[in-house]
Amino acid sequence: MADSIERNAETQNLYREVNERVAEVYSQFGGGVAGERMSELIELFCECGQQAPCEERVNVSAATYERVRSDPTTFILLPGHGIAIVEDVIEQGDGFLIARNIGRAADIARAADPRGVHVDPGGPQAA
Numbered sequence: 001m002a003d004s005i006e007r008n009a010e011t012q013n014l015y016r017e018v019n020e021r022v023a024e025v026y027s028q029f030g031g032g033v034a035g036e037r038m039s040e041l042i043e044l045f046c047e048c049g050q051q052a053p054c055e056e057r058v059n060v061s062a063a064t065y066e067r068v069r070s071d072p073t074t075f076i077l078l079p080g081h082g083i084a085i086v087e088d089v090i091e092q093g094d095g096f097l098i099a100r101n102i103g104r105a106a107d108i109a110r111a112a113d114p115r116g117v118h119v120d121p122g123g124p125q126a127a
Contacts, residue, residue, distance in 0.1 A: 002104065008049030008086045009101060009108035012075050015047040015054075019076075020114050023065060039063060048081035049105075056081075058096045068098055072113035073106040075099050 026042050041059040048054050058078050060068075068074045075087070077097045082089055087099035101109045 005086055005104050006108060008083060009105040010112075011049040011053070012047050012101070012105075013109060013112040015045045016075065016109075016112075017114055019044045019047065019065075020069075023062075026062070044076060046078045046081055047075035048077045049083060049086060050081065054078075054081065060093065060096055064093065064096075064098075069115060071100070072115070073101045073109045075101070075109075 022044055023042060039061050042062055042065055043057050043059050044065070046054045046056045046058050056078055058076055060076055065076070068076055074090070075098070077099050079092070079095070079097055082097060082099050086103075086105040087101045089097050090100050091098040100106070
């Protein structure tokens, strides 16, 4: 079971890295991640850690994306893509979930945080 938790967390980290690049490109072309249009939607990859690579997309506002990235243990998933032994769903949005990794998966997520952000485990709260 520990191997599956680690694989799941590593897959989530991979999708988080890809989404960071997507958000970067979005921002460079006048999007809201670093700009003024924080309510505009960004199409991202689902950050679930399913064994078979998930190729589904999820749309979230730039503001939601930034809020999720403020906590290295949180990820954006499509409904039904969460895995209870790895994460807790902390928020439900329109067509997406925000899940917080727990236990070993949370440790792996913190260690691989591309932004180097380490915050209070209270993390992003629903707006």
